[in-house]
Amino acid sequence: MSEQTNKVTEKDLTKVFWRMQLLNVTNNFQSMQAIGFLSSFAPVLNRLYADKPKELRVKAMKRHLEFFNSHVNADALILGITAAIEETTDEDQKETVTGIKTGLMGPLAGLGDSILKFTWLPICGSIGAALALNGSILGPILMFLLYNSLNVASKYYGIHLGYKKGMDLIEGTGGNILQRLANMANVVGLMVIGALIASVVKVNIVSEIAAGENVIAFQEMFDKVMPGLFSLLITFIVYKILKKTNGKHAPLLIVGIMIISIILTMLGILG
Numbered sequence: 001m002s003e004q005t006n007k008v009t010e011k012d013l014t015k016v017f018w019r020m021q022l023l024n025v026t027n028n029f030q031s032m033q034a035i036g037f038l039s040s041f042a043p044v045l046n047r048l049y050a051d052k053p054k055e056l057r058v059k060a061m062k063r064h065l066e067f068f069n070s071h072v073n074a075d076a077l078i079l080g081i082t083a084a085i086e087e088t089t090d091e092d093q094k095e096t097v098t099g100i101k102t103g104l105m106g107p108l109a110g111l112g113d114s115i116l117k118f119t120w121l122p123i124c125g126s127i128g129a130a131l132a133l134n135g136s137i138l139g140p141i142l143m144f145l146l147y148n149s150l151n152v153a154s155k156y157y158g159i160h161l162g163y164k165k166g167m168d169l170i171e172g173t174g175g176n177i178l179q180r181l182a183n184m185a186n187v188v189g190l191m192v193i194g195a196l197i198a199s200v201v202k203v204n205i206v207s208e209i210a211a212g213e214n215v216i217a218f219q220e221m222f223d224k225v226m227p228g229l230f231s232l233l234i235t236f237i238v239y240k241i242l243k244k245t246n247g248k249h250a251p252l253l254i255v256g257i258m259i260i261s262i263i264l265t266m267l268g269i270l271g
Helices: 010-026 034-048 054-063 072-087 095-133 138-165 173-200 218-225 229-244 250-266
Strands: 208-211 214-217
Touching: 010 034, 010 072, 010 138, 034 054, 034 072, 072 095, 072 138, 095 138, 095 173, 173 229, 214 218, 218 229, 229 250
Parallel strands: none
Antiparallel strands: 208 214
């Protein structure tokens, strides 16, 4: 380990934050987020290699062009940790930087997905959808503001926290905190998804069977057994189709559901 004369500053980390807003623009199948990562990380390399030969800076840039892919919000934490490691390693130890950066991709991607994609986004979406269904223009606006409050904050503070704490955040007590956050996010996410299915996916069967003077209403009968049963079944079927096809036919699936719903309504089965 070595002491660098050019320390990364708060201003450098803030530049990384602004640059990473476009991190996914250059996403490609060859190196995924590598180009965007390097573009975001450039202020750090400029600081650390300001007084060093150009060849070393070029070598460092090539090092960060290797395959990289994680959740974009988790990228902020990885950028900060990588900056700390770059600053404290000698040139003959730089393979450590690549190894640690690569090792963090998967675990932190799962954390980002758990907290942002599967928990916070459904919560914001459910609040916005509830307002929108009631005819309020505030629905999409509030969803946008709520989601991006955490989206932007996690990127900004993730970079600074990653740099200040370095690997202690992953290997020390911070690792337990991250794992607990991921577990809590998974639980909350499942609760939110369940509530969304019951409140947003509406399946109302209006067809009835007359048996003498008795009339059996399908919807009423199934509601007594399990309220929201058909909403759950439809959601499960759509999920299995999307998972099996990797989401390739999502637009076609939406159109298909609309057509089937219209036909069943015309036949008097749905209402």
